[in-house]
Each structure stands twice: as C-alpha cells, then as structure tokens.
Amino acid sequence: MGENTSISWAHHSWNPWMGCDKVAAECAHCYIGRQRCFHDDRPAWGDVSLTQTWNDPGKWERECIIDDHAIRVFTTSISDFFHAKADAWRDEAWWHIRNTHHIAWLILTKRPSRIEKHLPADWGDGYPNVWLGVSTGCNATLHSMDVLREIPAALRWVSSEPLLEDISKKINLDGYGWVVCGGESGGGDEYRYSPADDWRKEKGGRRTMLLTWAESLRDVTKAAGLPFMFKQITSANSGVAVNAIGDCHEFPPAPNGMKWAPRPPIEEKNKWSLVQIENLKEAQKGQA
Numbered sequence: 001m002g003e004n005t006s007i008s009w010a011h012h013s014w015n016p017w018m019g020c021d022k023v024a025a026e027c028a029h030c031y032i033g034r035q036r037c038f039h040d041d042r043p044a045w046g047d048v049s050l051t052q053t054w055n056d057p058g059k060w061e062r063e064c065i066i067d068d069h070a071i072r073v074f075t076t077s078i079s080d081f082f083h084a085k086a087d088a089w090r091d092e093a094w095w096h097i098r099n100t101h102h103i104a105w106l107i108l109t110k111r112p113s114r115i116e117k118h119l120p121a122d123w124g125d126g127y128p129n130v131w132l133g134v135s136t137g138c139n140a141t142l143h144s145m146d147v148l149r150e151i152p153a154a155l156r157w158v159s160s161e162p163l164l165e166d167i168s169k170k171i172n173l174d175g176y177g178w179v180v181c182g183g184e185s186g187g188g189d190e191y192r193y194s195p196a197d198d199w200r201k202e203k204g205g206r207r208t209m210l211l212t213w214a215e216s217l218r219d220v221t222k223a224a225g226l227p228f229m230f231k232q233i234t235s236a237n238s239g240v241a242v243n244a245i246g247d248c249h250e251f252p253p254a255p256n257g258m259k260w261a262p263r264p265p266i267e268e269k270n271k272w273s274l275v276q277i278e279n280l281k282e283a284q285k286g287q288a
Contacts, residue, residue, distance in 0.1 A: 007074055007231075008249070009229050009251070010074040011073065012074070013077040013078075014074070014075050014077075015053055015079060016050065016054055016096075017048055017051060017089060018049060019042065019043070019078075019079055020078070020080050021046060021083070024140075024199070025140065025164060026136070026141065026162060027199075048083055057096040057099075060103060061103060065102060069258060069260060070103065070254040071261045072103075081093070082111040087118065091120070097127065098120065098122075098127060104130075104255050105127075105130045105131065106133060109133070109135070110135050110144070112144050112147040112148045115148070116150075116151055127154065129255045129256070130153065131155040135161075136159075137162050137165075138165050138167065139167055139195070142170055146172075149174065149176075155177040157176060158180070161232075162234075165213065166216060167213075168216035168219070171220060178226060178227050178252050179227075180231060181228070182230065182231030183209035183232055183233045185235055185240075186205070186206045186236065191205055191206075192207065193208075206235075208284075209233065212284070213288075218230065218245060227252055230242065230245055230246075230249070241271070241277065241280075244277050
C-alpha cells in the first residue's frame with residue numbers, strides 16, 4: 001500500500017476539505033499556508049473548500065481488508081475537522097469514518113470546544129476507530145486538554161508540535177493514550193518563542209524547541225505508561241533528526257485487535273549521528 005503522506009506517524013492523510021484560520025500561538029507558522037498554495041490558488045487562511053478525495057477512505061478500507069491490517073490516517077492535515085466552515089460537510093465525513101473499521105482516524109483539532117456539538121448521533125462512548133486529539137505546545141493552551149478530557153473517545157491524544165516551551169511540569173495526561181512531540185519546521189530565521197509576545201504579529205521563521213523540553217515530556221509520558229512519538233527537531237525541513245532523543249517512535253495498539261500495516265523505514269537522511277546530536281545539545285546548553 002503506497003502512503004500519501006510524509007508525516008511519520010500516519011500511513012495516509014485525508015483532507016475532504018482544505019483551508020483554515022489561525023487560533024493559537026502554535027498556528028503562527030503553520031505549514032497549511034505552504035501546503036494550500038501547492039494544491040491550488042485559493043488563500044490558505046479564511047477560506048475552506050471541498051476537495052476531490054472523498055473516495056479515498058473506501059479504497060483504503062478495501063486494501064486493508066485484503067491485506068488484513070489496520071492503518072493510521074491523519075484527518076484534515078491541512079484544515080481542522082471541527083472548523084465551523086466545514087459544518088455542512090462533516091456528517092458525510094463521519095459516514096465514511098463510521099464505515100471504515102480497519103482505519104484508525106487520527107482527528108487532531110485546535111477547536112475542542114466545538115467537538116461535543118458536532119459528534120454523530122450514534123457516537124456513544126466513541127467510535128473504536130477514532131482517536132480524538134488536541135494540539136498544544138505551550139502552557140497557555142494546555143487547558144484545551146481539559147476540554148477534550150470531557151469528551152468520550154476510544155483514545156485521546158495530544159500533539160505538542162510545535163513544542164514552544166517546557167510543558168512537562170504542567171501537563172495532565174489523565175484520560176490520554178498517546179503523546180506526539182516535535183519541533184517547528186519552515187524557512188527563515190530561528191528564534192525563541194515568548195508567551196509575552198503577540199503571536200498574531202509574528203512574521204516568518206521558526207521557533208526553537210530545546211531537546212531538554214522534549215526529553216522532559218517524554219519522561220512524563222513514559223512515567224504515565226503511555227506511548228511517545230518524537231517526530232523531529234526544529235529545522236528548515238520536516239522529519240529531521242527523528243532520533244535526537246533516542247528511539248521514540250511508539251504507537252497505541254491498532255483498533256479492534258488488528259495489527260498495524262508496516263511503515264517504510266525512516267530515511268537515513270532524517271537520522272543524525274551521535275556527534276550531531278551532542279553538538280546540538282551543546283549549542284542549546286544554558287538556553288532553558
């Protein structure tokens with residue numbers, strides 16, 4: 001089965017609609033702007049439009065049945081599943097999700113307050129193949145995890161990408177089943193995030209993630225008995241130095257007792273040598 005995403009924690013991405021709006025500090029340099037321009041000429045922000053991908057879930061499900069495995073699909077990677085401008089289309093998306101039992105749908109949102117009113121009528125305690133996630137990479141947005149904690153789900157997860165500061169001392173993982181972490185990617189100059197600054201006025205560049213923050217978050221996650229996924233360091237390109245804090249490429253079990261489809265091995269170009277990792281740690285000393 002050929003993957004259609006470079007995101008290392010998913011086999012595919014599904015975008016039944018595209019476009020979004022920035023709502024939090026983590027959004028300041030979101031890759032959606034770059035991705036949307038690649039797909040069409042519509043503006044990345046403020047415009048949400050349908051795509052031609054609605055047949056993909058059924059195709060993937062049939063392939064999974066033949067191969068007898070499950071896959072992970074990142075849902076609306078270049079939008080938000082609970083964006084208000086997608087309300088008219090979401091019921092149809094839920095229909096596809098409900099009828100693809102071999103797919104674990106990884107739904108990540110920055111709008112957890114909209115989830116409860118936009119779940120399907122038969123949601124109950126959650127569809128077994130839906131993982132509801134919330135994005136938080138700084139202390140100011142940790143409260144969004146509390147909102148999601150009140151929503152029934154087969155699995156809740158948190159994406160701390162970009163990780164903008166040390167959240168390990170305040171994060172509460174009760175009710176969660178997986179943590180993803182990574183640094184910000186993108187061109188321009190690298191600089192440090194400050195919670196005192198207005199993120200809406202930030203222009204270009206990427207914000208530094210210290211490896212000690214990622215290591216602390218990993219340690220808290222593992223102490224809670226949860227799988228931890230480290231995606232990348234802060235870099236111009238995505239997926240760089242996936243081994244910077246060790247082998248942290250873990251996933252929860254597949255739904256319904258199934259086995260996961262294999263993923264291609266991580267490209268050697270995305271792995272760093274011990275010397276490179278130690279040099280980065282040395283360069284970041286004293287920056288905490």
